[in-house]
Amino acid sequence: MFNRFSTLKDPQKERTLFNRRIWTIAFFIALLVFCLIIRLVYLQIFQHQVYTTLAKQNQLNLSPAEPNRGLIYDRKGVLLAENVPVYNLVVTPNRASNLKASLGQLQQIIPISKDDLNQFYKQLTLHRRFEPLPLRTRLTEEEVARFSVNQYRFPGFNIQAEMIRHYPFGSAFASLVGYVGRINAKELGQVDPSNYSATNFIGKTGVEKYYEPQLHGQVGYKQVESDASGQIVRIASQILPTPGDNLYLTIDSKLQLKAQEILGEQRAAVVAMNPQNGEILALISTPTFDPNLFVAGINQHDYDALEKAPGQPLYNRALRGRYPAGSTIKPFISLEGLVSGAITPDSVYYDPGWFKLKDSEHTYYGFRREAHGNVNLVKAITESSDIYFYNLAVKLGIEHIADMLSRFGFGQKTGIDLSEELAGILPTPQWKEKITHKPWYPGDTLNVGIGQGFMEVTPLQLAAAVAGIANRGQRWQPHVLLHSQTADGTQTAYSSLALPSVELDKSIWKTIITGMKGVANSPDGTAYPFFKDADYTVAGKTGTAQVFSLKGQRYNKSMLPVNLRDNSLFICFAPADKPQIALAVIVQNYTTPAAQVARRLLDYYFSTHQTDGTADKSNDNATGAMAN
Amino acid sequence: MNDENIISTWFKNRQRQMPNRGIGQILHLDWPLLMGLFLLVSVGLLVLFSASDQSLDTITRQGVRMLIAFLLMWILAQIPPSKYQTWAPWLFAIGTVLLLAVLAMGVIGKGAQRWLNLWVFQFQPSEIMKLAVPMTVAWYFHDKPLPPTFRQVLIAGVIIGIPAILIAKQPDLGTAIMIIAGGFGVLFLAGIRSRILIALVILAAISAPILWHFMHDYQRARVLTFLNPESDPLGAGYHIIQSKIAIGSGGIFGKGWLNGTQSHLQFLPEHTTDFIFAVGGEEFGLIGAIILLILYLVVIGRGLYISSQAQDTFSRLLAGGLTLTFFMAVFVNIGMVSGLLPVVGIPLPLISYGGTSMVTLIASFGILMSIHTHRKLLST
Structure with missing residues (x-):
């Protein structure tokens, strides 16, 4: 009965039911809104600090700022390495x-x-x-x-500007200034990573590598406000980066360019230095390469081309080339002869063009098998008598020879402020035993006596050694940095390091230098054809080093393949009595003799410098203007 | 009879119908409701101005839409509730057909098929359903003795379920939830018995895994990131993390109007639409958020009052259902933006930038006003 009754509508009852439901709903709405408020209170009061921090992190990124890399100039302010902006297209x-x-x-x-x-x-x-x-x-x-x-x-595509290293002279200074390249993981492990956090490039070779700490500078920081896409909206605060020091090198860029011009594509090296203080005036290895190729990352094709080029342009001959010294070693051996008393300036040996060791059947021939007759020391140096030096070498013995040669830095790194150099080899019986497990033969001493055999020298070592003779025993460590300049203009001069000097009697120096002057100035001198009409006095020594044993046959340049031809060497200093420049030149498998290269370089040098040591004023002004 | 007579007769009839009523009654406007809406809309434009990076263009377009919406509201307020009762099943039928049409040939917009291109303007049939579903459920119950029987509840469930499933398939989970909320609100007000209610809750709990099975990948991802937003800070969780940072960093007093860093630096995604509450929370703080909630409560409270004062079953149920739909939108949106609920695409009513949903919401208040202003004076 109740059921049937309920099938009819009862407005009063429905209304009561409805109002109860309305109140229920109002209650639930109030409850849910209360939940929302609790949630907001939780977020905005209790978690406020946390979210404020997160919001700040969102907008403020500490981003490191790259310091400008220091510039590199030559001694007269000619720019050798600069920074230029480049534009890269990047995609996010x-x-x-x-x-x-x-x-x-x-x-x-x-x-x-x-x-x-x-x-x-x-x-x-x-x-x-x-x-x-x-x-x-x-x-x-x-x-x-x-x-x-x-x-x-x-x-998502953007242009990004970046400062990139640029070498305005291209290849001319590659073997000296070196180049920078993209920093790799190994290099990053060797530097303070936080200081390099904004840096993309690092010095890979040459001055760029050796002086990396000075050139790089100190990283700065920018607190940047950025939006969600990473675009910088505002710089909130910043610590400016400290730019790297500008470096002024001892290099005379005009001399260097001249050297490159003279050498061309020949496989050769030239090192010129000031014997009075060790300043390197020119240092070049040819053929060379454009360091700008390496800055942005060289592509495989270009790299293979350089790597496989017959002239090995990536090979730094000036610092790493290890050559037989040839006859250029003779002045140094002569010094030991005089010091030890084994010979006097008047000692005479007969040079028939060949030499035989006691108890040996082997015949050693002199250079080109030429006979020089009776020779004293000066003549032996001037005419480069091998027979004289075979006799001297036998008399001195390897220990004495090695002792004097090491006093001039052979077999050791010169300590130049470039990191690539090699030490060369100064052979001794102990050295030979260690490396070849063979005893030292008397013939080995003969070879050392004329700069052949196991002995290997670098052009830099030769230059530093001949500078030692030029300066009468007072030796200086070669260096390429003249002074550095911080961003605020403070200059720090590089102080040249004096090496232990070779203290010898004045007359000994005089005898040797007389012989070396003869090389360039006496009609019998081996370099006379190149220097006979020079306006300045040169003291030098030629060298011709075999790279190939002729096995008793006569040397005929035109009949040998290019890479088996002799190397031509020349060491010298000028003016002979008040030396301003010491030079070592080596031309591998030569077509242009090293002495000829030296002549042209010295001509150029003395056309811009007075022979009394003062620089030509008008020329200085010209280069000064160029630096501006 | 001349023209003057006709007018005077109409006027007399009208006065007889509702004697001693104010101008609001004549215009069929409800002042408290209108005031609440105006305040909310004003706050909305204020926040939107900031959220859109002070784009006057955006504000103008939103303002024009609001004018159209209020005009539509006023027109709907003129139509007496009895008409809605008559139209309800037809509106429902048309809406269902349109939803099917959308599924069949809808244009693809935002990866979902929601829009019907009517040449002149694009139109979302699901918006009709926000009104049609509570209306139809209320129509269904208007002559039934209440509380409804189990069978009647099932039929109401079908009325709610068909459009809800069609809309969820679009896929538009947000609108589907609002339609279910509106329909269910009517069902609840109709007096559904508590034991059926409990049974439904149990059924819902059981069907959850089944529902999961039918969800789209992006919907699942949203649920998963809701449970643990930090699991994918740059992907799906990014929205929630950034909006929590915005609200949380706002603190009690906020960073000040136009000074929200989260929204102006573009960290906050969809900050003019679904996530606009976070902009308000960041710039006006807890105080601003509570004021906004109070404004919403004023409107909702007035809606419930109108519902309770309505004179027939249909009006009562419809007014309650529409009010509940409105509340659900507010709650789900703020809940999701503050990380209480998973991210479902529901805009914040009257504040978020966007067309159709706001027009429907404001228009639905026209129906509430109609219900309230077409009451006949009866002895109670």
């Missing part, structure tokens, strides 16, 4: 919509090589999608302009 993958299509369209605006694209796709898979990835480097200004106009079409 997660901000780019339809990357493939965009890349296709982009190619209609600026050219992108297959290499670039392959490189890009290769890196894309490994790359964090919200960090910019380089697509093309070194855009031209026109390309930058063309892209900028169309940038709205390419979301």
